[in-house]
Amino acid sequence: MKLSWKQYDLQLKHTFRISRSARDVASVIILEFEHDGIVGYGEASPAKRYGETLETIDSFFRKINFERFDSPLLLEDILNYTDSIEQGNTSAKCAVDLALHDWVGKKLGVPLYKLWGLNPDKTAKCSFTIAIDSKEVVEQKVHEAEEYPILKVKVGLDNDKEMITTIRSITDKVLYVDANEGWKDKHLALERIKWLKDQNVEFVEQPMPADQFDDIKWLRDRSDLPLIADESVLRLSEVPKLAEAFDGINIKLMKCTGVREAMRMISTAKALNMKIMMGCMIETAVGVSAGAHLSPLLDYADLDGNVLITNDPFDGVRNIRGELKLNNKPGLGVTLK
Numbered sequence: 001m002k003l004s005w006k007q008y009d010l011q012l013k014h015t016f017r018i019s020r021s022a023r024d025v026a027s028v029i030i031l032e033f034e035h036d037g038i039v040g041y042g043e044a045s046p047a048k049r050y051g052e053t054l055e056t057i058d059s060f061f062r063k064i065n066f067e068r069f070d071s072p073l074l075l076e077d078i079l080n081y082t083d084s085i086e087q088g089n090t091s092a093k094c095a096v097d098l099a100l101h102d103w104v105g106k107k108l109g110v111p112l113y114k115l116w117g118l119n120p121d122k123t124a125k126c127s128f129t130i131a132i133d134s135k136e137v138v139e140q141k142v143h144e145a146e147e148y149p150i151l152k153v154k155v156g157l158d159n160d161k162e163m164i165t166t167i168r169s170i171t172d173k174v175l176y177v178d179a180n181e182g183w184k185d186k187h188l189a190l191e192r193i194k195w196l197k198d199q200n201v202e203f204v205e206q207p208m209p210a211d212q213f214d215d216i217k218w219l220r221d222r223s224d225l226p227l228i229a230d231e232s233v234l235r236l237s238e239v240p241k242l243a244e245a246f247d248g249i250n251i252k253l254m255k256c257t258g259v260r261e262a263m264r265m266i267s268t269a270k271a272l273n274m275k276i277m278m279g280c281m282i283e284t285a286v287g288v289s290a291g292a293h294l295s296p297l298l299d300y301a302d303l304d305g306n307v308l309i310t311n312d313p314f315d316g317v318r319n320i321r322g323e324l325k326l327n328n329k330p331g332l333g334v335t336l337k
């Protein structure tokens, strides 16, 4: 069982600005897991917000030693071991999880959705993200996104109302709103949500900073729109507590260590009667396809990470007007271009 990895610099079509950062390039690491002549692909897209960089991923991969395992089919044992190496490192762990699942699917000759018994005709409708920008650029982006039925709008700076008003002057399609922890005051957050309620907005994602849990609880009791946790939730163990302050969770494979734990988070959230969304970082078709295989289980999908870049090195799931189209290739169904 052999691991090798390589960095890819993904070029963004537009500067990607959210409430805490802006960037034009996103670097990811693609992991290859090779055994018995079969190669499985995984991906790590690090987020500083969660303490990861390209360097921490590289150093985590170097600590992995699979010698004790006889077969990659022992996913539970291998992934528990990987998780035990060190705390955190969730996107690095995700890369291992994806590469092993891809390998197993290829070994067995089936796509992951088939292995899980999921219906590829029921993939969740995918939103297209409009990041924070000037009125002119937002107008241009909304026109570019014409074919997508749902827009996810980033807010959380001073121009929230301008962002939404600009979009609403062009289209009345459904909007998801993501404040990325940008509203630091609960009264301001409530005022913004009350205003958004009249703008055909479906829900608000992470209105306030994750460490202001009690403020979010206060807000949720008064909010006219459902609140979805994103930065507040990384892994499975956090889900039950979040039901006190949120109506749903945004699962990201890069935060939760991969599809194996994501599946358990979905079951837990369902048991708590919470809505389930899956999002992504800026990722190639490797990470996005992995999420798409799980998407028949979701209420909302925000799996557009590779639609926002110009140089995806992989082919995989296709996003046709917001419909995620899974192919019939084994594993993740991705191929290097």
Ligand code: MG
Residues within 6 Å of the ligand: 178, 180, 205, 206, 230, 231, 250, 279
């Ligand atoms: Mg978010």
